[in-house]
Amino acid sequence: MADGNGVLIVGEFQDGAIASVTGELLGVGRKLADSLGEELSAVFLGHNIAEEAKGAFAQGADKVYVADAPILEQYQPESYATILERMCTESPPNVVVVGVTYVGRDLAPRLACKLRTGLAMDCTELKIDGGALIATRPVFGGKALADVDCGPIKPAMASVRIKSQEALEPDASRQGEVIMVDATVDLDQAKTRVVDNVLVEAEGVKLEDARIVVGGGRGLGSTDNWKKLEELAADLSGAVGSTRGACDEGYCSMDTQLGITSKSVAPELYLAVGISGASQHMSGVTFSKHIMAINRDADAPIFRHSECGVVGRWEDVLPAFHAKVKELMAD
Amino acid sequence: MKFLVFVKQIPDPDIPPNQFRIDPQTNNVIPPSGSSPAVSTYDELAVEATLRLRDELGGEITVISLCNNPVMNVIKKPLAMGSDELILLQDQAFEGGDAYTTARVLAAAANKVGDYDMILTGRQAGDWDNGQVGSYLAEMLGIPCIINIGALEVRDGKIRGDRTIRDGREIVEAPLPALVTAGDEVGVARYPRLRDIMAAGRKQAEVWNAQDLGLDPSTIGDAGALTKVQRLYVEEKVSECEFIEGESPAEMGVNLALKLRELRII
Ligand SMILES: Cc1cc2nc3c(=O)[nH]c(=O)nc-3n(C[C@H](O)[C@H](O)[C@H](O)COP(=O)(O)OP(=O)(O)OC[C@H]3O[C@@H](n4cnc5c(N)ncnc54)[C@H](O)[C@@H]3O)c2cc1C
Ligand SMILES: Nc1ncnc2c1ncn2[C@@H]1O[C@H](COP(=O)(O)O)[C@@H](O)[C@H]1O
Numbered sequence: 001m002a003d004g005n006g007v008l009i010v011g012e013f014q015d016g017a018i019a020s021v022t023g024e025l026l027g028v029g030r031k032l033a034d035s036l037g038e039e040l041s042a043v044f045l046g047h048n049i050a051e052e053a054k055g056a057f058a059q060g061a062d063k064v065y066v067a068d069a070p071i072l073e074q075y076q077p078e079s080y081a082t083i084l085e086r087m088c089t090e091s092p093p094n095v096v097v098v099g100v101t102y103v104g105r106d107l108a109p110r111l112a113c114k115l116r117t118g119l120a121m122d123c124t125e126l127k128i129d130g131g132a133l134i135a136t137r138p139v140f141g142g143k144a145l146a147d148v149d150c151g152p153i154k155p156a157m158a159s160v161r162i163k164s165q166e167a168l169e170p171d172a173s174r175q176g177e178v179i180m181v182d183a184t185v186d187l188d189q190a191k192t193r194v195v196d197n198v199l200v201e202a203e204g205v206k207l208e209d210a211r212i213v214v215g216g217g218r219g220l221g222s223t224d225n226w227k228k229l230e231e232l233a234a235d236l237s238g239a240v241g242s243t244r245g246a247c248d249e250g251y252c253s254m255d256t257q258l259g260i261t262s263k264s265v266a267p268e269l270y271l272a273v274g275i276s277g278a279s280q281h282m283s284g285v286t287f288s289k290h291i292m293a294i295n296r297d298a299d300a301p302i303f304r305h306s307e308c309g310v311v312g313r314w315e316d317v318l319p320a321f322h323a324k325v326k327e328l329m330a331d
Numbered sequence: 332m333k334f335l336v337f338v339k340q341i342p343d344p345d346i347p348p349n350q351f352r353i354d355p356q357t358n359n360v361i362p363p364s365g366s367s368p369a370v371s372t373y374d375e376l377a378v379e380a381t382l383r384l385r386d387e388l389g390g391e392i393t394v395i396s397l398c399n400n401p402v403m404n405v406i407k408k409p410l411a412m413g414s415d416e417l418i419l420l421q422d423q424a425f426e427g428g429d430a431y432t433t434a435r436v437l438a439a440a441a442n443k444v445g446d447y448d449m450i451l452t453g454r455q456a457g458d459w460d461n462g463q464v465g466s467y468l469a470e471m472l473g474i475p476c477i478i479n480i481g482a483l484e485v486r487d488g489k490i491r492g493d494r495t496i497r498d499g500r501e502i503v504e505a506p507l508p509a510l511v512t513a514g515d516e517v518g519v520a521r522y523p524r525l526r527d528i529m530a531a532g533r534k535q536a537e538v539w540n541a542q543d544l545g546l547d548p549s550t551i552g553d554a555g556a557l558t559k560v561q562r563l564y565v566e567e568k569v570s571e572c573e574f575i576e577g578e579s580p581a582e583m584g585v586n587l588a589l590k591l592r593e594l595r596i597i
Binding site for chain 2: 077078101102105106109110112113114116117118119120121122134137138139140141143144145146147148149150151153191192193194195196197198199200201208212236244247248254255257260261262268269279290291292293294298301303304305306307308309310311312313316317318319320321322324325328329
């Protein structure tokens with residue numbers, strides 16, 4: 001960004017490696033940078049991460065920046081925002097893109113407000129039109145789309161939904177040097193802090209990475225029934241996702257919820273069981289390759305989103321389905 | 332404790348997708364006849380979370396809404412739920428704004444009220460689904476912000492909130508005054524009682540305009556907005572569903588499994 005332009009994506013790590021969402025950001029970032037005819041940079045904040053951060057070159061970055069300090073090891077809102085603000089003020093990129101993760105949802109608005117610049121949140125498509133960043137985002141709970149002009153102030157900002165963008169094929173021949181950025185922060189400003197966490201070790205396949213996701217809704221009817229979905233998902237080498245309806249009923253834990261305000265997944269198959277198909281829920285699964293549903297109500301909106309479906313009570317359909325799946329997979 | 336809660340009136344979030352219409356000239360939603368606007372879902376949860384804190388700690392709750400066309404029985408719902416007073420921010424100059432200009436107006440209102448200990452907003456308004464105004468407001472007021480919380484607790488001048496993260500939950504703490512945004516984790520908002528709805532109906536809302544707030548019109552509404560909606564539209568989705576046939580539900584289940592094999596999903 002030596003000439004004060006380019007596209008900057010904010011990278012994240014997951015389990016010690018570059019997060020898959022960061023690969024997706026590099027993918028869309030590359031596209032934007034190419035249409036601007038400018039460079040693509042990635043910045044990572046953390047501690048002892050410079051080596052891992054180099055992986056961003058292979059995924060499309062021209063430059064990689066790292067802010068390294070012990071306090072940055074975990075996401076610390078004020079510190080992260082301050083460092084990025086400084087970086088974007090000293091040499092403003094044209095565009096900054098952040099992922100809609102637990103970090104990005106918090107970080108993007110903080111940074112945009114500090115920079116007094118336009119930000120479009122939770123976008124599913126980004127493009128450059130006449131030099132401006134135009135972002136497409138689902139609105140009204142996914143019932144409509146809006147094209148938003150992110151404005152003339154540099155950097156224009158957008159956050160993009162997980163799984164909405166394609167990562168590039170890694171190219172190991174792309175190499176470069178990591179540039180260290182000023183990571184000094186005023187520790188007194190670090191006002192919010194995490195005092196405790198309860199991590200749920202997902203058994204089996206992680207929801208975000210699963211090739212097959214079995215989604216359960218309020219129609220499951222009980223916590224005991226929920227176990228049947230879990231068994232099915234395990235036999236499919238998949239994971240279980242849920243709706244707000246199911247979470248409200250207490251059938252499952254909140255971190256399995258899919259939708260506009262929760263997680264997005266893009267599996268090969270999303271099988272919705274006892275789910276009505278509200279737009280807010282479907283928003284989180286639209287990028288699935290195949291969507292199928294089991295619902296007792298032939299008029300349930302879920303069938304409008306599905307490529308095939310079974311009208312019936314899941315209690316009657318699922319056992320035979322499960323048994324047949326096992327049989328077929330054993331072949 | 333002095334609490335401020337910010338709530339937005341939005342078109343009914345439960346309008347079915349097939350009845351969802353947009354006026355392409357104005358980029359406004361045309362609600363189906365008979366549908367009434369609502370307090371945005373998460374804002375009701377923000378009110379609920381505030382009421383729980385107030386019931387425990389005591390204090391006053393002021394509800395503030397920027398709304399040029401309030402439906403009174405809707406916007407007074409937070410009063411009926413148990414809040415103490417309502418301030419409406421109204422001015423033609425607010426029209427055409429975005430998250431940034433909205434937060435500017437709300438920040439001016441918070442400063443005019445003054446002396447707050449806690450501010451609550453929803454995590455995102457159910458119309459534009461931005462999820463920005465809460466964070467902006469905290470940033471403009473220079474107070475800490477915790478987003479998407481569920482249970483809240485105040486201890487030794489600090490607020491603690493718990494929220495869902497990728498692989499579980501975490502508890503975040505910040506010194507007061509602070510802003511938190513309410514997420515699903517709050518649970519279910521209480522229903523107002525009829526008696527309280529009647530009492531809320533009799534309460535007068537205070538109304539402030541841009542001048543009352545000392546806001547320069549060039550910094551708010553359309554004039555101050557940093558982003559512009561170019562186009563709002565409904566995407567035509569044509570997903571023809573193939574209904575799996577069978578003599579019995581069990582046979583349909585078997586045929587569904589065969590379909591997965593045919594598509595090489597399993
Ligand atoms: C601002 C906002 C944000 C939201 N964000 C999200 C979000 O991120 N994620 C989310 O999921 N929701 C979200 N929602 C909620 C969403 O609108 C729906 O209310 C929710 O997704 C419904 O969950 P459900 O399909 O499980 O329940 P329901 O709508 O109650 O549907 C249950 C379905 O099960 C079927 N059924 C019942 N019994 C059986 C049976 N025995 N066999 C087969 N089928 C059966 C019924 O026919 C019905 O279709 C949000 C709402 C708002 C307003
Ligand atoms: N016009 C408004 N009046 C009062 N509060 C608002 C308004 N717009 C947004 N808010 C608050 O800010 C939160 C986030 O809004 P948004 O960034 O628009 O998704 C909402 O849930 C409300 O609590």
